[in-house]
Amino acid sequence: MAQQPIDTASTQLAVDFAKGHGTENDFVLIPDPDGRLTLTEADVRLLCDRHAGIGGDGVIRVVRRSAETDEQTGVPDVQDAEWFMDYRNADGSVAQMCGNGVRVFARYLQRLGFVDSADLPVITRSGVKLVSFGVDGRITVDMGPAEDLGTSAATVRAFDSKAEYAGRAVSMGNPHLACDLSGEPAAVAGLDLSRAPSYDASFFPEGVNLEFFEQVPGASETDAHVRMRVYERGVGETRSCGTGICAVAYATLANAGKTEGTVIVDVPGGRLLTAVSPATVLLTGPAEIVAEGSTVLLRGR
Numbered sequence: 001m002a003q004q005p006i007d008t009a010s011t012q013l014a015v016d017f018a019k020g021h022g023t024e025n026d027f028v029l030i031p032d033p034d035g036r037l038t039l040t041e042a043d044v045r046l047l048c049d050r051h052a053g054i055g056g057d058g059v060i061r062v063v064r065r066s067a068e069t070d071e072q073t074g075v076p077d078v079q080d081a082e083w084f085m086d087y088r089n090a091d092g093s094v095a096q097m098c099g100n101g102v103r104v105f106a107r108y109l110q111r112l113g114f115v116d117s118a119d120l121p122v123i124t125r126s127g128v129k130l131v132s133f134g135v136d137g138r139i140t141v142d143m144g145p146a147e148d149l150g151t152s153a154a155t156v157r158a159f160d161s162k163a164e165y166a167g168r169a170v171s172m173g174n175p176h177l178a179c180d181l182s183g184e185p186a187a188v189a190g191l192d193l194s195r196a197p198s199y200d201a202s203f204f205p206e207g208v209n210l211e212f213f214e215q216v217p218g219a220s221e222t223d224a225h226v227r228m229r230v231y232e233r234g235v236g237e238t239r240s241c242g243t244g245i246c247a248v249a250y251a252t253l254a255n256a257g258k259t260e261g262t263v264i265v266d267v268p269g270g271r272l273l274t275a276v277s278p279a280t281v282l283l284t285g286p287a288e289i290v291a292e293g294s295t296v297l298l299r300g301r
């Protein structure tokens with residue numbers, strides 16, 4: 001976990017890292033238990049660069065709670081939580097919460113031997129989230145309640161055309177617009193998410209994560225089964241988004257007049273299970289650490 005200059009005349013700082021993913025939403029983890037490292041926007045962009053860096057949808061600094069992290073999060077009561085997930089999007093922007101990232105964060109701490117029970121409270125900018133390690137290797141996160149913010153719309157291309165879709169605005173600590181495309185022909189698969197869809201910036205002054213979803217036909221053991229794609233704020237299209245999945249699960253049930261139920265959500269990177277109630281959304285899925293090593297950050301340029 002040492003962070004030390006390669007040599008005194010150098011403009012490079014060597015740092016340890018790990019690479020992990022949750023349903024292929026991938027992150028560069030930087031262990032900084034004692035909070036010695038200041039990550040700049042440029043650091044984050046370089047770490048996430050898939051050609052010049054390690055590559056990832058975001059960076060997660062793994063840091064112990066301190067007076068400084070309390071100030072950064074503004075979370076009033078962190079109880080006995082010891083670790084803070086300092087999450088940044090690939091463009092260097094800070095986000096309140098990351099549902100896949102928090103599972104990967106917990107998996108990494110478990111791998112390092114810092115977890116001695118089945119549950120781990122994690123401090124995020126959106127409050128303390130309780131993470132539970134399942135016996136089947138999956139991890140469940142108590143994400144807190146979905147907050148219904150009303151309706152808005154997004155305009156998205158489908159290769160040779162573009163269309164506006166109404167959606168339900170949902171906060172999972174971070175902002176989402178969950179647009180139901182069920183009934184449109186091959187709707188979700190046909191979207192062109194290589195470019196940013198447009199949305200109402202007066203409704204979402206801090207930007208928004210845009211989810212497009214549709215029902216999966218056929219019987220399901222859960223109350224609903226949907227598939228979705230996402231265009232993430234600060235990143236672009238990703239193969240999964242945990243908070244987006246919670247927003248979509250909430251919207252699927254709310255659109256059917258329900259406040260409670262279980263929903264399977266398929267994303268390009270895999271499958272997650274949600275359990276929605278007025279009190280909270282539980283998100284269950286995998287989390288993997290795939291590499292560990294050392295990399296360099298540029299300094300003094």
Ligand SMILES: N[C@@H](CCC[C@H](N)C(=O)O)C(=O)O
Pocket residue numbers: 025089094095096097098099100101174175209232233234235238240241242243244
């Ligand atoms: N991929 C994440 C969400 C990351 C933050 C998001 N891009 C934002 O800016 O709010 C997830 O799994 O939830």
